[in-house]
Amino acid sequence: MKISQLSQAAGVSPATVKYYTREGLVPAGKRTGYNQTEYDDGHVARLRLIRALIEVGSLSVATTRDILKAIDDPQLPLGALLGEAQKAGTQERQGNPSDRSMARVESVMQARGWKTHPGNPGIQLAAGVLDAYDSIGRPDLADTLPRYAEAADIVAKADLDAVERSGDRDRMAEAVIVGTALGDTLLAGLRRIAQESQSVRRYPHAARNSQEREAR
Amino acid sequence: MKISQLSQAAGVSPATVKYYTREGLVPAGKRTGYNQTEYDDGHVARLRLIRALIEVGSLSVATTRDILKAIDDPQLPLGALLGEAQKAGTQERQGNPSDRSMARVESVMQARGWKTHPGNPGIQLAAGVLDAYDSIGRPDLADTLPRYAEAADIVAKADLDAVERSGDRDRMAEAVIVGTALGDTLLAGLRRIAQESQSVRRYPHAARNSQEREAR
Numbered sequence: 001m002k003i004s005q006l007s008q009a010a011g012v013s014p015a016t017v018k019y020y021t022r023e024g025l026v027p028a029g030k031r032t033g034y035n036q037t038e039y040d041d042g043h044v045a046r047l048r049l050i051r052a053l054i055e056v057g058s059l060s061v062a063t064t065r066d067i068l069k070a071i072d073d074p075q076l077p078l079g080a081l082l083g084e085a086q087k088a089g090t091q092e093r094q095g096n097p098s099d100r101s102m103a104r105v106e107s108v109m110q111a112r113g114w115k116t117h118p119g120n121p122g123i124q125l126a127a128g129v130l131d132a133y134d135s136i137g138r139p140d141l142a143d144t145l146p147r148y149a150e151a152a153d154i155v156a157k158a159d160l161d162a163v164e165r166s167g168d169r170d171r172m173a174e175a176v177i178v179g180t181a182l183g184d185t186l187l188a189g190l191r192r193i194a195q196e197s198q199s200v201r202r203y204p205h206a207a208r209n210s211q212e213r214e215a216r
Numbered sequence: 217m218k219i220s221q222l223s224q225a226a227g228v229s230p231a232t233v234k235y236y237t238r239e240g241l242v243p244a245g246k247r248t249g250y251n252q253t254e255y256d257d258g259h260v261a262r263l264r265l266i267r268a269l270i271e272v273g274s275l276s277v278a279t280t281r282d283i284l285k286a287i288d289d290p291q292l293p294l295g296a297l298l299g300e301a302q303k304a305g306t307q308e309r310q311g312n313p314s315d316r317s318m319a320r321v322e323s324v325m326q327a328r329g330w331k332t333h334p335g336n337p338g339i340q341l342a343a344g345v346l347d348a349y350d351s352i353g354r355p356d357l358a359d360t361l362p363r364y365a366e367a368a369d370i371v372a373k374a375d376l377d378a379v380e381r382s383g384d385r386d387r388m389a390e391a392v393i394v395g396t397a398l399g400d401t402l403l404a405g406l407r408r409i410a411q412e413s414q415s416v417r418r419y420p421h422a423a424r425n426s427q428e429r430e431a432r
Contacts, residue, residue, distance in 0.1 A: 022412045057348075070276075086408045102347050115416055121405075122299065136264050136394065144374040144395070144399070147370055156407060161360075163319040165358070175354070184407070189338040189344075192302045194368040195396070
């Protein structure tokens, strides 16, 4: 198909197709003549995947490129692919978390029987949040940690089950990548629904007030 | 205190202090003479809160300003403040989610007995992820939905408990804002730890492989 058809099928502009190709996210099409390039269904699928990661998962172009490189390497074991996928949404932090916060995360890991290698990006990410709670004088907010960990366990099991159900290696790899990147967004969405629902249940009057404001 | 002392106490550069003041995130200091401005502990606390929201919670400056405006309005009921806080991390999407995905989110809401007003930003956010799963030909990934919702419920209850334990209105408001914005990050971190732990448990060989790669 031509670039105009590819663009329509994948829902991205021709300029964006060219940009992603230049950036190495999409393989180049096949040159079939002067100023003419042929694309196939593989290009459509790849562009849709990129859109999902960037527009819905809020990944950067650079992170998306790294992840696609990992997905395209058939030698890479799924465990290592999970490691790559986990870096998504884990932007580099300046400075290291405090020992105190690292110890709190490790203690919740111990309580849940979690075992990972020390480089797991989630450890620093979680400890950084505890440091932020401390920095604003609200260490009490970290009391939510055990219940957050319980929730994370439920989600992680669902994630790994979805990978296992996927079938062949390529589809498993895709489930790892997409599930990790977009799962954060799905969970953030459901959390907001559940929060308001809890709030309505606990403070029926305040919630009605909020609805009225919304309606104005 | 002088701007240099404020800068040191809050951990942001003097240029950043001036930038946040210009943008209306921090109240101006008190002019005490030519080219001299006095700041107080309130400025330190406000700057630390801003750092936590922007650097750890990844909020934009514009979103942070909106949220601080809500926190500073003593007339705003907590339910409405929660509404403001929930918009954080919920960037505007182009286009509406499909009816099919909206119906799937509504069915999981019904199953959990969740009630919100229709404008809850989490509904569109979650439905957008389901659309993305569909767009890449992986509607099966949405089978995680009921367990994600179970996890979201646990987190939301922990969130509201943390707000209730906070004491006075100002501290409750702070817990709503900070807990909502940074809680997503905390949960994402714990999820990554739990995922690797699940992966190690299920595929001991693949996980060792991943550790070896990390060590090289």
